[in-house]
Amino acid sequence: MVKGSEAQRSRGSLVAAGAVAVLVAIIDLITKWTVTRWLGPSAKDREWWIVDGQLGFDYGRNSGAAFGLFQGNAELLAAISVLVAIGFCWLIFHEVDGVVARVLSAGMLLGGAVGNLVERFRQSYVTDFIAVGPWPRFNVADSAISVAVLLFIVTVVFQTRTETGDDGQSSTHEA
Template identity: 40%
Template sequence: MIWIVILLTFAVDQLTKYLVSHNFHYLESIPIIPKIFYLTYVHNYGAAFGILQGRRELFILVAIVVLAFIIYFYKQLPKDRISRLALGLALGGTIGNLVDRLRLGYVIDFFDFQVWPIFNIADSAIVIGMALFAWILFNDYTAKS
């Protein structure tokens, strides 16, 4: 199951980035729900919220370390479906953004809620995966207390 989640997350991320980059002009913005949600094509040379702009090598190194860490400890992680889903989302998203950084030198972002930094499928998968892990850890901790 985990490999399917990783591959689907990666594939959907790369497909949406391809569609945006080949159908939008750079910085083009199309309202989906005016004043709330737009598709806006941008290049992100930084991390979340645009911090650490131009630190490509750092982000590549961090992604590789995270991937190596997760793969190394994979057998020790819980085997339940939620944990596998969380891990698959986090890994698929990390690989998706890593591929962008290696191939393009930046990450393609396009979901624009106007009050939040512009993001992509990989970012969403990483956040959802980590939120699921936090939920699992919190529930495991409270169950043992």
């Protein structure tokens, strides 16, 4: 049975992660819409560089996975994305323990997945536009997903090191 304060913390974590997810998805979809209008198929120029050829905006349609990998498998990738997002969010929520970074991680992952899935289901591709050198091209959703996974891993590693101490031995001692 879940105690009152644990239930409130869990409910609060869900609400916070949900809010982050909605925010990430909205920002992702608005930036994709804006870039499509600005640099999309009907635009005179499809790229705008802040640092010539190294950092900028370069419109592209991605029918593959993050960073343009596995092109042409939209339906399979959509199904895999849904399963991975659900599985990773389940893992995060079972490991949240009131850790703010993990709540943010869950929200960012879910928001990024939703942002990309909306486009993938609506048009069979995802709009990529952030350019770093000749490769990769990605979007806000891809960034959120990558940061979420990294943030979760860092919190797990940090927690493990805190629990075991520097010598690898558990810091809790039984009498």
